Amino acid sequence: MSNEIMSELRKDLIYNLMIKGEREDGRKFDEYREIKIDTNVIEKAEGSARVQLGDTHVVVGVKIQTGTPFPDTPDKGVIMTNLELLPLASPMFESGPPREDAVELARVVDRGIRESESIDLSKLCITPGEKVWMVFIDVHVLDDGGNIMDAASLGAIAALMTAKLPAKRFDVGEDTPLPMRDVPVAVTAVEIGGTIMLDPSLNEQRIAGAKLTVISNQDGGISGMQKSGVNPLTTEQINYIVDAAIEKAKELRVKFLEI
Amino acid sequence: MAKPEKLIENGIRLDGRKPDELRPIKIKVGVLNRADGSCYFEFGANKVIAAVYGPREVHPRHMQKSTSAVVRYKYNMASFSVEDRKRPGPDRRSIEVSKVSREALEPVIFQEYFPRSAIDIFVEVLQADAGTRTAGINAASIALADAGIPMKSLVSACAVGKVDDTLVLDLNKDEDNYGQADMPVAMTPDGKITLLQMDGHLSSDEFKEGLEMAKKGCLAIAQLQRAALLEKYSSQIVGESNE
Amino acid sequence: MKMEKKIVIPGDFLSDDVKLADEGTYIEDGKVFSSVFGIVSLNKQIKVVPLSGKYMPKRDDIVIGVVTEVSFSNWIVDIRSPYEGLLHISEFPRRIDNAEMSKYLNVADSIMALVSDVDESMKVELTLNDQRLRQIKDGRVIEVTPSKVPRLIGKNGSMISMLKNETGCNIFIAQNGRVWLTGKDKNMDLAIRTIQKIENESHISGLTERIIKFLKEEKGIPEKKQVKKTEEDKSGGILDELLDK
Numbered sequence: 001m002s003n004e005i006m007s008e009l010r011k012d013l014i015y016n017l018m019i020k021g022e023r024e025d026g027r028k029f030d031e032y033r034e035i036k037i038d039t040n041v042i043e044k045a046e047g048s049a050r051v052q053l054g055d056t057h058v059v060v061g062v063k064i065q066t067g068t069p070f071p072d073t074p075d076k077g078v079i080m081t082n083l084e085l086l087p088l089a090s091p092m093f094e095s096g097p098p099r100e101d102a103v104e105l106a107r108v109v110d111r112g113i114r115e116s117e118s119i120d121l122s123k124l125c126i127t128p129g130e131k132v133w134m135v136f137i138d139v140h141v142l143d144d145g146g147n148i149m150d151a152a153s154l155g156a157i158a159a160l161m162t163a164k165l166p167a168k169r170f171d172v173g174e175d176t177p178l179p180m181r182d183v184p185v186a187v188t189a190v191e192i193g194g195t196i197m198l199d200p201s202l203n204e205q206r207i208a209g210a211k212l213t214v215i216s217n218q219d220g221g222i223s224g225m226q227k228s229g230v231n232p233l234t235t236e237q238i239n240y241i242v243d244a245a246i247e248k249a250k251e252l253r254v255k256f257l258e259i
Numbered sequence: 260m261a262k263p264e265k266l267i268e269n270g271i272r273l274d275g276r277k278p279d280e281l282r283p284i285k286i287k288v289g290v291l292n293r294a295d296g297s298c299y300f301e302f303g304a305n306k307v308i309a310a311v312y313g314p315r316e317v318h319p320r321h322m323q324k325s326t327s328a329v330v331r332y333k334y335n336m337a338s339f340s341v342e343d344r345k346r347p348g349p350d351r352r353s354i355e356v357s358k359v360s361r362e363a364l365e366p367v368i369f370q371e372y373f374p375r376s377a378i379d380i381f382v383e384v385l386q387a388d389a390g391t392r393t394a395g396i397n398a399a400s401i402a403l404a405d406a407g408i409p410m411k412s413l414v415s416a417c418a419v420g421k422v423d424d425t426l427v428l429d430l431n432k433d434e435d436n437y438g439q440a441d442m443p444v445a446m447t448p449d450g451k452i453t454l455l456q457m458d459g460h461l462s463s464d465e466f467k468e469g470l471e472m473a474k475k476g477c478l479a480i481a482q483l484q485r486a487a488l489l490e491k492y493s494s495q496i497v498g499e500s501n502e
Numbered sequence: 503m504k505m506e507k508k509i510v511i512p513g514d515f516l517s518d519d520v521k522l523a524d525e526g527t528y529i530e531d532g533k534v535f536s537s538v539f540g541i542v543s544l545n546k547q548i549k550v551v552p553l554s555g556k557y558m559p560k561r562d563d564i565v566i567g568v569v570t571e572v573s574f575s576n577w578i579v580d581i582r583s584p585y586e587g588l589l590h591i592s593e594f595p596r597r598i599d600n601a602e603m604s605k606y607l608n609v610a611d612s613i614m615a616l617v618s619d620v621d622e623s624m625k626v627e628l629t630l631n632d633q634r635l636r637q638i639k640d641g642r643v644i645e646v647t648p649s650k651v652p653r654l655i656g657k658n659g660s661m662i663s664m665l666k667n668e669t670g671c672n673i674f675i676a677q678n679g680r681v682w683l684t685g686k687d688k689n690m691d692l693a694i695r696t697i698q699k700i701e702n703e704s705h706i707s708g709l710t711e712r713i714i715k716f717l718k719e720e721k722g723i724p725e726k727k728q729v730k731k732t733e734e735d736k737s738g739g740i741l742d743e744l745l746d747k
Contacts, residue, residue, distance in 0.1 A: 005580060007568045008610040009643055042306070042386045045339040055292045059385060061339020082347055087333065088310035088381045090293050094318075095333055095381075097348075138338040138347070140383065142308060143291045296554065314556055314584040325623055367512070369528070369537060374624055376584040404512055407555025407649070409537040411528065412513025448513055488511050488539055492553065492705055 004092060011207055018195050025054075025201060030244060032199040037154060037256050039162040047163025047178065051155040054201060055145025057089075060137065060155035062163045064178070066126065066170045067134040077124020077132040081110035083139040083152060090144040108226045109139065109153050109186070112215035116223035118182040119160065126172055133165055135178070146202035149213050153186035158257060184223050185252050187245035188213040191233060196241060198248060212238065214245035218253065222246075262437050266422040272434070278427045281417065281476055282390075286398075286487035288405050296406025298487075300398035303431055304388035306340075309398035311406040313378035328373035332361035334395055336384040356392045363396050363416065363445040363454035369409040378408060389435035393417050396445050396454065401484055405491075413484050414453055416445035417476040419469040421461060426469050428476045442466075444473035448481050507543075507707055509553075510536040516548050526550030540649070541705055553705065557583045557648040557678040559626045563617045564634065566643060566680035572604045579613065582645065582678045585624045589615060593629035612638040614676065641672075641684035644694055646701050648679035653704040654697065661700070661710065668717045669693040692720055 014024060027033065033054030042048035047062035069076060083106035085093045093099075098106075113119065124133040137159070139152045163178040190200040190208035197204060205211070209231030215224035222242065227233065233241075266273060276282070282303030291297035294310035301307075317323035334357045338345050349357075360382070368378065380402065382395035393416035400413040420430040422438040435441055440459030446452045452470075461469060510516070516527060517534040524547035528537045536542065540552040559565070559581060567579035567587055579587040591603060598606055607613065614635050615628040629635070646654060654675055655662050666673050671685030671693045681697060683690045699716060703709055 005568055005570045005610055007612045007643065009612050009638060009641075011610070013642060042339055044304070044342065044386050044388075048339065057291065059337075061337060061385075063339050063344035065344060082338065084337075084347060086335070086381065086383055087312075087379070088291065088294060088297075088308065088383055091312055091315065095335075095349075136338065136344050138344075140337050140385070142383070143293055145292060295556070316584060316586070373584060374622070376624075404539040405554065407538060407540075407552040409526075409528075410512040411530070411535070411537070413511065485511055489509055492509055 006203065006206055010203065014203060014207060015193055018192060018197075023197065023201075024203060027199075029195065029197045030248065032248070032252070033201070035154070035252075035256055037158050039158050046166055047159040047161075049155045049158035049162070051151045051158070053145070053147060053151040053154070053199070055143060056148055056151045057141075057143035057145070058148065058151045058155050059140045059142060060152070060159040061140070062159045062178075063136045063138070064163065064165055065134050065136075066131050066172070068130065069125070069128075069132040073121075074129040075125045075132075076121040077119075078134045079110070079114060079119060079121070079137065080134070081106050081113065081137045081139070081156070083109065083141065085141050085144070085148075088143075089141045093144070104226070104228065105149055105152060106139065108149065108213060108215075108224060109156050110137070111226075112153055112184040112186055112224040113137070113156060113160070116182045116184040116215070116217045116221075118157075118180055118184055118217075120179055120181055123179045124165075131172075135160075135163075144202065146200050146205045147188050149188045150186050150199060153184070153215065154252070154256065157183055157185065161257065182217045183253055183257055184215050184217050185249035185257075186213050186215045186224070187248045187252070189241045189244065190229075191231065191237060196237060196244070198244060212241050214242050214249075216246045216249045220246050220250075263433065266434055266437060267425050267427070272422075272427060274431055276427075278425055279472060279475070281429045281479060282431065284480070284483055286401065286483060288401055288487050288491045294402070294406075296402040296404065296408070298398040298401035298405060300394050300401070302390055302394040302397070303429070304386060305384070305391050305394045306386040307382055307384050307391060307394045307398050309383075309395060309402040310381045311379065311399070311402040311408065312381075313406065313408065314373040314376035315379070317375065317377040323375045323377070326374050327370040328368075328376045328378050330361055330365050330368060330370060330378045330380070332357050332364070332380045332382070332399070334360055334382045334384070334392065336387060336391070340384045340387045356395070359454055359456060360392060360396050360399065364399060364403070364414055366451070366453050367411040367414055367447060368403065369411070372409055378403075387432075389430050389432040389441075390418050390443075393443050393445070397480055397484060401488060404488055412447045412449070413481060414445050414447055415477040415480040415484060416443065416454060417473055417480060418443040419473040419476070421459065421465065421469070426465060426472055428472050440465075440469075442469055442473065444470065444477065446474060446477045448478065450474065507541055507705060509540070509705070510542050510550060511539050512537055516542065516550075522546075522548045524549040526552060552649045554647055555649055557581070559583055559585060559587070559617050559620050559624070559678070561617055561620055563677035564614060565617060565628070565678040566612060566614050566638065566676040566682055567628070567678075569607055569609050569611045569613070572607075572609060575600055575603075577603065577607055579615070579628060581626070581628075582648075582680060583626075585626050587615065587617070587626045587628040589613075589628040589630065593618070593627075593631055595630050595635075607637065612643060614638055614674070614682065638682055641682055642690055642694070644681050644683070644697065646675075646679050646681060646697060648677070650701055650704045651675055651677060651679060653709070654681075654700055656710075661713070664714070664717075665693060665696060668721070669696070692717075695720070
C-alpha cells in the first residue's frame, strides 16, 4: 500500500544514537521491550495467548481436532502453523493472499516448534493409520510495532503450553493437557551499521541491513534459525548473536513462561 | 450441543436472560497503535476488534472517486474464532457481511469531505457466538469516531430472533442455531435503519414487534458506545477552565 | 476568559442557533450537531475541535514534508495527509535542470514548504520560494496530532515561546503536525517530552500551569534561581501573558 518512506533525518538520528551506545527508546542493545503475555484469552479455542511486545500485539489461537494422519507417518499427529499479517496491524499490510513475510514468519515459528520436538507427535496418535490429533496454530497479528517474529513465537508457545486435547468433545476419552516437552524461544537480532541489537523496534527493523532469528530450547540447543535482509553477516556477528540469543531465551523463558 | 428441549422456560432463556435483555458488553477504545482509530468490543462471548485507516490514499489508484472518499469494509473471522477451525481467508459469508456492514455505515460518514481518498474499516472476529456482524458494526462505529472521521452520528446494531415462538433480543449461538428467525438490525440514534436482514420465518406482526425490540436494543447500545468514547478521555477532565 | 471544555461525539446536539455553526459541526432540521469526536468550544461560534484526525492541507499553511519520489518535473512530498504535496521544479529557490533534481533534493530529504494552492480535487501544490522555507538537514522532527497544533503554539504564541525559552531550543511547529527542533541533545529531549505532555493533556484544563511546573521540575531549578527568573520574566512578559489568559 502506501510506501512509507523514513526520512534521512530519522535514519541519521538512529545511527547517531547507536554510535553513542543508545537506542531511540532508551533501551540497551540487548534489552527487550516490555512484554505482557495473557493466556486463555479465547475460551472457545483449545489454547490461546495474547502477547504484547512493546507496540507489537499478536493473538494466537490453538485449535485441536481429530483427523487422518499423513500416509507416511500413520502414528503421528499433525501440526500446522499459519500467520496472518492482518491489514488492521499496519498501513503497509493489504488483505489478500499471504505475502512472503507472513509465510516466512509462519514457517519459522513452525520450525521452532517442530524441530525442537516440543510436542511429541507420537503422543498425538489416537488410532494408528486412522485417527490422530491435528493441532492448528494460528497467529493473528493485530499491531505491528516491530519484531513480530518473537512475539508470534512467544504467543505460540504460551498458547500450546496452556492447550487441552478436547478428547471429550470427540468422544475419545477425557480432556488432557497438550503434552509439551520443551519450550523453544525465538530471539531476533538486527544489524545496523555494524552494531547488533536485540528485539528491533519498527524503525530499527526498517533500516537494518540484516536480521537473524535464533530459536533455542531449554537445554540451550538450537532448533531453528533464519537470516533475512540483504546485507551479509560475518561469522563473528553470527556467533555473537547465537550466544546472545541462547542467553536471552533462558531469561525470557524464566520470566514469562515460568519455566 | 444437541437441540435442547426448550430454549425458553417461564420467560427465562437458557443463559438466564429475559427476552428483551442484551448480553453483557465490554468496550475499549483506541487499543491499537498503528491504526488511526480502533475499538475492542465484547458482546456476550463475541470478541471483535475493529480498526480504521483513513482518510488515506486509495490503492489501487483507479478505485478512487473524484468527489468523495471510497469507504471499504473488510469483515474477517479468525480461524480459531469458531468451534471447528475455519480455513483462513474470505468466504462467501464474510463477503456478504462486509458488504451489508459497509452499507450500514456509509450513510453517516461525510464522505464528500475527502475526495480521492479511502476510508478503510477492518473488523476481525477473534471469538464468535452469534451476532458477530452486529458486534462488528458497533465496534467499527466507535473506531471511526476514534479516528476523527466526521459522521452524522454513530451506528448501533443488534439482532432480534424468535425461539419457541417468542421474540427475543440478541440471540446467542444456540438460539441462532435452533431458533426460528434471526434478524440483525442497525440504526442511527434518530431511528433511521441502515441494516436490515432476516433469515427464518416471521409473521408481519412479529416483524413489526421485533423491529421495535431491536430499536430499543440499539438505543441501549448507543449509550454504551458514547460512554466508552468519553471514557477514553474523561478520567482527566476537571470541569471548567480556570485560565 | 472562561471556556467550557466538554467532549462530544458525532451526532451530539449542540444548539438551535444555526448561525453559530462552525468547524466540526453540521446542520440538520434547523439544529447544530457535532460531526466529530472532540472538544466543543463555545466562544462566539460553536466549534468542535477533533481529538484526532488527519491533516487537511490549506493554502498558506507551512508544512514539513518528506520527499517520496522524484518525477520528471515534480518532487512528490509526503505531508502527512491523505493527499501528497507536489513541488514543481519551478518552485525550487534556484533555477535547476530536470536532470539535476535529485542532486538538490532527493528521496527521504525533509523540507519546510508552503502550501501555495489546493484545488477542489485536493491537488496540493507546494513551494520553497520564500525565505522562511528551507531544507531540513539537522535537528529532529517529531509528530503531533494536527488538531492540537494551536494548543501547542498557544495564545499569541505564548506556549511555544515559553518552551523555546525554557529549553533553549529552536522549535518550529508546522500546520501538518510535524515539529522541527534544533539544539543540544539534552534540551531537545526535554522539549520533546514536554510537547508529548501537552499533546496528551491538551483537553484538560489548567494545562499551562502544569507545563510550567513540569518544566521547572524537569530542569531541577533550585529555589534561588526560580525567584530570579520570575523577576526577569516580569519585565519580559511571557509569564504575564500566560497568567493573563
